[in-house]
Amino acid sequence: MAASALGRRGFEGRRIGPEASGRGRPCAVKVAGSRNPKVVTRRHALPAAAADSMLLGTVQPLDVYVTLCALIGSTAVVKTFDSLAERDLIEKNLSRKLIHTTCGPLFVLSWLFYTQSEYARLLAAVIPFVNGLRLFLIGSGAVTDAAAVKAVSREGDRTELLKGPFYYTCVLTLVTVWFWRRPAGIVALSIMCAGDGLADIVGRRLGRGNALFYNKSKSWAGSGAMLAGSFALSEILLALFASFGLLDPQDAAGAARVLLICVLCSVLESLPVNRALDDNITVPAAALVIGSQLL
Numbered sequence: 001m002a003a004s005a006l007g008r009r010g011f012e013g014r015r016i017g018p019e020a021s022g023r024g025r026p027c028a029v030k031v032a033g034s035r036n037p038k039v040v041t042r043r044h045a046l047p048a049a050a051a052d053s054m055l056l057g058t059v060q061p062l063d064v065y066v067t068l069c070a071l072i073g074s075t076a077v078v079k080t081f082d083s084l085a086e087r088d089l090i091e092k093n094l095s096r097k098l099i100h101t102t103c104g105p106l107f108v109l110s111w112l113f114y115t116q117s118e119y120a121r122l123l124a125a126v127i128p129f130v131n132g133l134r135l136f137l138i139g140s141g142a143v144t145d146a147a148a149v150k151a152v153s154r155e156g157d158r159t160e161l162l163k164g165p166f167y168y169t170c171v172l173t174l175v176t177v178w179f180w181r182r183p184a185g186i187v188a189l190s191i192m193c194a195g196d197g198l199a200d201i202v203g204r205r206l207g208r209g210n211a212l213f214y215n216k217s218k219s220w221a222g223s224g225a226m227l228a229g230s231f232a233l234s235e236i237l238l239a240l241f242a243s244f245g246l247l248d249p250q251d252a253a254g255a256a257r258v259l260l261i262c263v264l265c266s267v268l269e270s271l272p273v274n275r276a277l278d279d280n281i282t283v284p285a286a287a288l289v290i291g292s293q294l295l
């Protein structure tokens with residue numbers, strides 16, 4: 001599904017997407033032997049091969065700015081939820097799951113603004129890494145932050161930050177490095193963030209009386225919300241990446257494959273096995289394995 005058409009500008013690549021003709025706007029080219037399209041600006045597009053090799057090997061100032069902005073943004077979002085939870089303006093479970101549902105997708109949106117530099121993915125990965133480090137320091141007791149513990153834990157125990165929340169940031173970090181701007185990565189993160197987050201938010205409210213026959217602690221309402229949320233977010237993000245020229249537009253068969261991955265992951269999340277294994281790891285791992293084959 002990654003943008004794959006080649007060749008209009010001599011060499012190996014052609015610009016794709018509606019922004020392809022926009023001066024100074026990003027456009028994607030596919031380099032022979034490379035799995036991902038590279039984003040260049042029109043200003044840099046000629047000759048494409050020279051520009052590509054120049055940009056690939058260097059840290060781009062734009063990527064540093066985007067990373068700094070996203071770091072500031074992530075701190076603002078997390079602190080907002082922390083202070084809402086601290087002042088009891090939002091219930092503890094809800095704050096945790098709202099953070100869960102919103103932070104990852106906002107982070108994936110930031111991927112749109114990076115260049116095609118080889119270092120872009122590493123700079124982007126700094127954002128979840130730093131957030132993970134913060135959770136680790138608070139969870140291990142090295143740093144005291146009562147508001148963060150209240151916003152992110154289930155029972156108010158700081159060591160809980162070392163489990164689900166920490167795994168969540170680890171998955172975001174690893175997927176950023178290994179599945180940068182790839183459909184499998186985008187879909188896996190959509191499922192982990194929106195899917196798992198909405199399953200809890202909706203399941204706790206509408207799940208009474210419709211427990212799953214094979215797992216009484218989960219509900220049709222929760223699993224249905226997970227499926228709908230995962231699929232909707234995946235499709236929105238894939239369409240957005242396509243509109244920026246970073247992926248090929250999706251056809252109906254592509255959407256059906258995304259739906260299949262969302263169904264399988266929703267079933268996996270609903271199984272009783274997740275008591276032993278954290279679903280912030282199992283669910284995205286399954287999505288990445290299946291997505292790598294199907295997308």
Ligand SMILES: C/C(=C\COP(=O)(O)O)CCC[C@H](C)CCC[C@H](C)CCCC(C)C
Pocket residue numbers: 070071073074075077078096097099100103104106107110127128129131135152163164165166168169172196280
């Ligand atoms: C509460 C979280 C996971 C709990 O999972 P579960 O055990 O309930 O299943 C997620 C914790 C997220 C963390 C506090 C902050 C992550 C920030 C993110 C990496 C970057 C957001 C960037 C953006 C630009 C706002």
Ligand SMILES: Nc1ccn([C@@H]2O[C@H](COP(=O)(O)OP(=O)(O)O)[C@@H](O)[C@H]2O)c(=O)n1
Pocket residue numbers: 196199200201202203204207217218219220221222223226269270279
């Ligand atoms: N498929 C699902 C998932 C969760 N839920 C609801 O959300 C609650 C928390 O789910 P969970 O234990 O899987 O939560 P996390 O481990 O993801 O934080 C459950 O006790 C259910 O009330 C649901 O109804 N259906």
